[in-house]
Amino acid sequence: MSMKVILVDDERLVRESTAQWFTICGFEVSSYSDPLKALAELSEDFDGAIVSDVLMPQIDGLEFMQRVHQKSADIPVILLTGHGDVDMATRAMKLGAYDFIEKPYLPERLSERLSRACDKHRLLRENNKLHQHLASLQGIEATLIGISAPMQRLRAQIMRLANLDTSIVIYGETGTGKELVAQCLHEYSERQKNNFVPINCSAIPENLIESELFGHEAGAFSGANQRRIGKFEYADGGTLFLDEIETMPMFVQVKILRALQDELIERLGSNKQHKVKLRVVAASKEALRDHASFRQDLYYRLNVSEIHIPPLRERVEDAPLLFDHYQRIVTADHNLSPRVLSSEDISALLQYSWPGNVRELKNIAVRFTLDNEQNIADLLQGGSQQGGEALDKTANGEALSVNTQNTAQPLAEQVANFEAQLIKNALARHNGSIKELMQELDLPRRTINEKMARYAINRGDYVSKS
Numbered sequence: 001m002s003m004k005v006i007l008v009d010d011e012r013l014v015r016e017s018t019a020q021w022f023t024i025c026g027f028e029v030s031s032y033s034d035p036l037k038a039l040a041e042l043s044e045d046f047d048g049a050i051v052s053d054v055l056m057p058q059i060d061g062l063e064f065m066q067r068v069h070q071k072s073a074d075i076p077v078i079l080l081t082g083h084g085d086v087d088m089a090t091r092a093m094k095l096g097a098y099d100f101i102e103k104p105y106l107p108e109r110l111s112e113r114l115s116r117a118c119d120k121h122r123l124l125r126e127n128n129k130l131h132q133h134l135a136s137l138q139g140i141e142a143t144l145i146g147i148s149a150p151m152q153r154l155r156a157q158i159m160r161l162a163n164l165d166t167s168i169v170i171y172g173e174t175g176t177g178k179e180l181v182a183q184c185l186h187e188y189s190e191r192q193k194n195n196f197v198p199i200n201c202s203a204i205p206e207n208l209i210e211s212e213l214f215g216h217e218a219g220a221f222s223g224a225n226q227r228r229i230g231k232f233e234y235a236d237g238g239t240l241f242l243d244e245i246e247t248m249p250m251f252v253q254v255k256i257l258r259a260l261q262d263e264l265i266e267r268l269g270s271n272k273q274h275k276v277k278l279r280v281v282a283a284s285k286e287a288l289r290d291h292a293s294f295r296q297d298l299y300y301r302l303n304v305s306e307i308h309i310p311p312l313r314e315r316v317e318d319a320p321l322l323f324d325h326y327q328r329i330v331t332a333d334h335n336l337s338p339r340v341l342s343s344e345d346i347s348a349l350l351q352y353s354w355p356g357n358v359r360e361l362k363n364i365a366v367r368f369t370l371d372n373e374q375n376i377a378d379l380l381q382g383g384s385q386q387g388g389e390a391l392d393k394t395a396n397g398e399a400l401s402v403n404t405q406n407t408a409q410p411l412a413e414q415v416a417n418f419e420a421q422l423i424k425n426a427l428a429r430h431n432g433s434i435k436e437l438m439q440e441l442d443l444p445r446r447t448i449n450e451k452m453a454r455y456a457i458n459r460g461d462y463v464s465k466s
């Protein structure tokens with residue numbers, strides 16, 4: 001990826017030698033003796049940086065910079081000032097110069113600053129693109145965020161299932177969004193006119209669970225002073241969300257099964273039956289099939305459709321967008337401006353294994369936004385809600401670890417790591433099928449082969465052995 005630079009200096013010798021140096025350093029240089037000409041040819045979409053002399057006959061460097069910023073405020077401008085001109089340097093920074101460098105300067109110093117400026121501009125542009133992307137999202141895309149192929153498939157699946165009557169079980173690790181998916185299933189169906197009623201099966205004491213679900217009449221048991229409507233009745237015409245269903249006691253499982261089959265419930269202490277018609281969406285962290293403490297007849301009644309939400313580490317390409325999403329919410333709530341992520345921050349997001357999934361990422365995003373001092377690697381090392389668990393396994397058993405040392409990896413290396421990770425994730429999802437990989441990544445076979453060779457990725461490692 002070449003970095004573009006526009007160089008403006010009216011002194012021919014200086015201009016030519018500087019341009020030559022930049023070319024040696026790998027920049028793509030356009031040089032101008034006249035700042036007005038540079039301005040005329042400058043596009044708003046320019047994605048590099050500008051280096052300009054201050055003293056020039058047509059307009060001075062400060063004026064030039066301000067006109068550049070009228071085109072795009074994000075373009076970094078480095079000004080070359082006379083030696084010891086402190087006033088000028090101060091003014092330059094106040095007016096929005098990215099940096100100023102005193103003449104005569106060390107070429108290495110200038111090229112190093114320039115490459116940082118280009119990097120920063122690129123990140124800003126990517127960040128703006130993310131913002132625009134987020135702002136343009138609507139409907140379920142704005143609720144269930146993610147650009148990865150599994151998230152796109154998940155949203156499509158939800159929209160297909162929303163208006164059916166079948167029961168659904170949602171499987172996924174903690175914090176992957178099971179409840180959010182259940183809400184979407186409700187929201188995008190005709191049932192949204194009625195209630196979405198969540199109930200966490202593991203949070204209710206065993207002796208109260210029946211009355212929670214089915215309600216009771218006054219005097220049904222000691223302490224039952226008033227008649228109470230149960231969750232099933234509240235959810236009539238809507239959606240009942242049975243969270244952590246794997247923890248439901250067996251004796252209640254029988255009753256739920258009966259209520260669903262007959263579409264009738266009986267409040268405790270009453271022998272009158274009430275008709276209820278609702279959709280059940282259940283969530284489980286464990287497989288329910290052949291589960292020792294889960295009735296298989298209820299399993300078959302509930303598990304008509306299944307939704308699997310992959311853990312965040314298998315779709316880590318969603319992390320930056322989710323992070324930006326939560327930054328937007330926090331900044332709006334607290335009237336702050338968002339912090340721009342450095343490339344180290346982004347690579348920390350992409351390399352972490354996220355054992356607490358989206359919930360953990362959300363916590364990190366909130367803390368990052370509210371605390372200007374800490375970068376993402378610091379926050380991850382400090383431990384988010386998962387007690388700082390830094391290592392976890394990916395689907396194919398590969399250990400991912402946090403980039404905790406804040407080493408500034410060169411950009412090209414970070415991009416390569418990210419790309420390699422994307423390919424590995426996609427291979428794991430498709431059981432090593434190159435054909436499906438080509439479709440998902442929309443790349444020709446030759447490019448995929450080249451990249452896999454370059455990153456030493458072995459397809460065989462992703463073909464499931466079972």
Ligand SMILES: Nc1ncnc2c1ncn2[C@@H]1O[C@H](COP(=O)(O)OP(=O)(O)OP(=O)(O)O)[C@@H](O)[C@H]1O
Binds near residue numbers: 176177180358
């Ligand atoms: N794709 C997503 N887009 C936006 N927010 C998400 C996404 N996935 C999860 N979240 C958010 O992450 C948090 C955790 O999600 P949720 O409570 O649905 O997870 P869960 O799977 O039910 O977790 P648990 O098993 O621990 O109950 C919520 O604040 C939810 O809004």
Ligand SMILES: [Mg+2]
Binds near residue numbers: 178179243
């Ligand atoms: Mg939940």
